Amino acid sequence: MSDIVPDSERRGLIGALPDGWRPYASLMRLDRPIGVWLLFWPGAWAVALAGWGRQGTMLILLFAIGAFAMRSAGCVYNDIIDRDLDAKVERTRLRPLASKRASLRGAWLLLVALSLVGLAVLLQLRFIAQIVALVSLALVAAYPFMKRITWWPQAWLGLVFSWAALVGWAAVTDTLSAPGLLLYAGSIFWVIGYDTIYALQDREDDALVGVKSSALALGSRARSGVALFYLAAIALWSAAIWSVRPQVLGLMALAPAAFHLGWQVATLRINDNDDALAKFRSNRFAGFVLFLGFLVVGIS
Numbered sequence: 001m002s003d004i005v006p007d008s009e010r011r012g013l014i015g016a017l018p019d020g021w022r023p024y025a026s027l028m029r030l031d032r033p034i035g036v037w038l039l040f041w042p043g044a045w046a047v048a049l050a051g052w053g054r055q056g057t058m059l060i061l062l063f064a065i066g067a068f069a070m071r072s073a074g075c076v077y078n079d080i081i082d083r084d085l086d087a088k089v090e091r092t093r094l095r096p097l098a099s100k101r102a103s104l105r106g107a108w109l110l111l112v113a114l115s116l117v118g119l120a121v122l123l124q125l126r127f128i129a130q131i132v133a134l135v136s137l138a139l140v141a142a143y144p145f146m147k148r149i150t151w152w153p154q155a156w157l158g159l160v161f162s163w164a165a166l167v168g169w170a171a172v173t174d175t176l177s178a179p180g181l182l183l184y185a186g187s188i189f190w191v192i193g194y195d196t197i198y199a200l201q202d203r204e205d206d207a208l209v210g211v212k213s214s215a216l217a218l219g220s221r222a223r224s225g226v227a228l229f230y231l232a233a234i235a236l237w238s239a240a241i242w243s244v245r246p247q248v249l250g251l252m253a254l255a256p257a258a259f260h261l262g263w264q265v266a267t268l269r270i271n272d273n274d275d276a277l278a279k280f281r282s283n284r285f286a287g288f289v290l291f292l293g294f295l296v297v298g299i300s
C-alpha cells in the first residue's frame with residue numbers, strides 16, 4: 001500500500017501521526033489549512049464590522065474552532081460523496097476513500113465527531129445565531145452534488161462558505177440587518193472568484209469525467225469573470241460599510257483588499273496550475289486585510 005500513499009502523509013504534521021491516523025487526518029485536510037482560514041474570515045469580518053461587542057474576543061475564538069471543525073467535517077463529507085468520482089481524477093485519486101486507505105465506516109464516525117465539536121460551538125452562541133447557523137446545514141449537505149447539476153457549483157460554495165458572516169452578525173447584534181446581509185452577499189462573490197481560480201487546476205480532468213465548474217463555463221474569459229466577481233464583492237462590502245458608517249473615509253478601509261484582489265486578477269495566468277493555486281491561497285491574506293479594515297470601521 002505504501003506506493004499509493006501521497007507525499008503529504010510522509011511529512012509535516014500528518015507524517016508525525018501514527019500510521020493508522022494518517023488517512024483520516026488527510027480526510028480532514030489537516031495539511032491544508034487554507035480552507036479553515038477561508039471559512040473563518042467572513043465570521044470574523046462580521047464580528048469586527050458589528051463593533052466587536054462585549055464577547056468579540058470569545059466569538060473570534062469560537063469561530064476559529066468552528067471553522068476548523070466544520071471545514072474538516074465538510075471535507076470528510078465531500079470525500080464520502082465523491083469517493084468514486086475522486087478515483088477517476090488525477091489530482092484526487094490518492095484521497096483516502098478513493099484509494100481505499102480509509103474505511104467508509106471510519107469516515108462516517110469522524111464526520112460525527114467533528115459535527116459534535118461544531119455543535120458544542122453552536123451552543124455557545126445567542127439563540128438567533130444558533131438558528132441562522134442551523135439553516136446552513138441544508139446548503140452544506142447539498143454542496144457536493146452541485147458540480148453534477150450546475151456549471152456554477154462555486155456559487156453554491158459561496159452561499160456555504162460565506163454563511164458565517166450572517167452567524168457572526170447575529171451573534172453580536174442579536175438580529176439580521178442590512179450590513180450583515182450586504183457583508184454576506186459580498187463574501188459570496190469573493191468565494192466565487194477565488195474558487196473559480198482554484199477550479200482552473202482541474203479543467204481537463206473535470207471535462208473528462210463530466211464535472212461542471214465556473215472555470216469550464218467561463219473558458220478563456222476566466223480572468224474577466226474573476227474580475228467581475230471581485231468587483232461585485234468590493235461594491236457590496238462598500239455598501240455594508242456605508243450602512244454602518246456613511247463616510248468616504250470608511251470606504252478607504254477596503255483599499256488594501258481591493259488592491260490585493262486587483263493584483264490577483266492582473267497577474268493571474270489561467271493556464272498555469274501552480275499560479276492558480278498560489279493566487280487561490282493568497283486569499284487568506286485578503287481575508288486578513290479585510291478583517292483589519294472592517295475592524296477599523298466597526299470600532300471607530
